Amino acid sequence: GAGVSQSPRYKVTKRGQDVALRCDPISGHVSLYWYRQALGQGPEFLTYFNYEAQQDKSGLPNDRFSAERPEGSISTLTIQRTEQRDSAMYRCASSSFSSTDTQYFGPGTRLTVL
Amino acid sequence: AQSVTQLDSHVSVSEGTPVLLRCNYSSSYSPSLFWYVQHPNKGLQLLLKYTSAATLVKGINGFEAEFKKSETSFHLTKPSAHMSDAAEYFCVVSDDGATNKLIFGTGTLLAVQP
Numbered sequence: 158g159a160g161v162s163q164s165p166r167y168k169v170t171k172r173g174q175d176v177a178l179r180c181d182p183i184s185g186h187v188s189l190y191w192y193r194q195a196l197g198q199g200p201e202f203l204t205y206f207n208y209e210a211q212q213d214k215s216g217l218p219n220d221r222f223s224a225e226r227p228e229g230s231i232s233t234l235t236i237q238r239t240e241q242r243d244s245a246m247y248r249c250a251s252s253s254f255s256s257t258d259t260q261y262f263g264p265g266t267r268l269t270v271l
Numbered sequence: 272a273q274s275v276t277q278l279d280s281h282v283s284v285s286e287g288t289p290v291l292l293r294c295n296y297s298s299s300y301s302p303s304l305f306w307y308v309q310h311p312n313k314g315l316q317l318l319l320k321y322t323s324a325a326t327l328v329k330g331i332n333g334f335e336a337e338f339k340k341s342e343t344s345f346h347l348t349k350p351s352a353h354m355s356d357a358a359e360y361f362c363v364v365s366d367d368g369a370t371n372k373l374i375f376g377t378g379t380l381l382a383v384q385p
Binding site for chain 1: 303307313314315316317320322361363365366370371372373374375376377378
C-alpha cells in the first residue's frame with residue numbers, strides 16, 4: 158500500500174515568507190508526528206497528533222511554527238516569517254492504533270531559506 | 272529522560288566483512304529501541320525494533336541487534352556487508368511518555384569498500 162507522502166519534496170523560499178508543508182499519512186494511521194532534521198544530525202521531534210487533536214507541541218521551536226490536522230488525516234506544518242535557521246529537512250511519520258511506537262516516515266521536505 | 276549515544280560517526284568496512292554499529296541507551300525503564308536506515312535522498316526506513324519480547328532482534332536485509340540491559344547497549348550487526356548497505360544508520364529510543372515520540376542518535380555513516 159501507499160506509504161507516507163510529503164509535499165513539496167523541495168522548497169526554496171526567501172527569508173520572511175511563510176511556508177506550508179504537507180503530510181499525507183498511511184491510510185488509517187491515527188497518530189502523526191513531525192520531526193526536523195538538520196544536516197548531519199538525527200531527526201528531532203516537533204509535534205504529535207492523535208486523530209485531529211494536537212497532543213504534544215513541546216518540540217516546536219517558537220510561535221512561528223504551527224501545525225494542524227483538521228480531519229484527522231492530512232497535516233500541515235506552517236512556518237511563518239521564515240528565517241535562515243529554519244532551513245532543514247522536515248519529516249513526517251505516522252503510526253497505527255495497534256502499534257503506536259512503530260513509526261513510518263515519509264521522504265521529507267527539504268526547506269531552504271535564502 | 273531517554274537518550275541514545277552512537278559511538279561512531281563513521282564506519283568503513285570491506286564488502287563481505289562483518290558490520291558492527293554501536294549504540295548505548297539511557298532509559299529509566301525498559302525501553303523500545305529501534306534502528307532506522309537512511310539511504311541518500313531517501314526516507315527513513317525501519318530496520319528492526321526491540322520491545323522486550325526477545326533480546327536478539329532480527330531485521331530486514333540480514334541485520335540484527337542484541338539488547339543487553341547490563342551494558343545498556345543495542346548494537347547493530349550484519350555478518351557480511353553488501354555494497355547496498357552503504358547508508359546512514361540511526362539508533363532510536365521511544366519516549367516513555369504518552370506520545371511515543373522518537374529520540375534519535377546522531378547517526379553512523381556506513382561506507383562499504385569494494
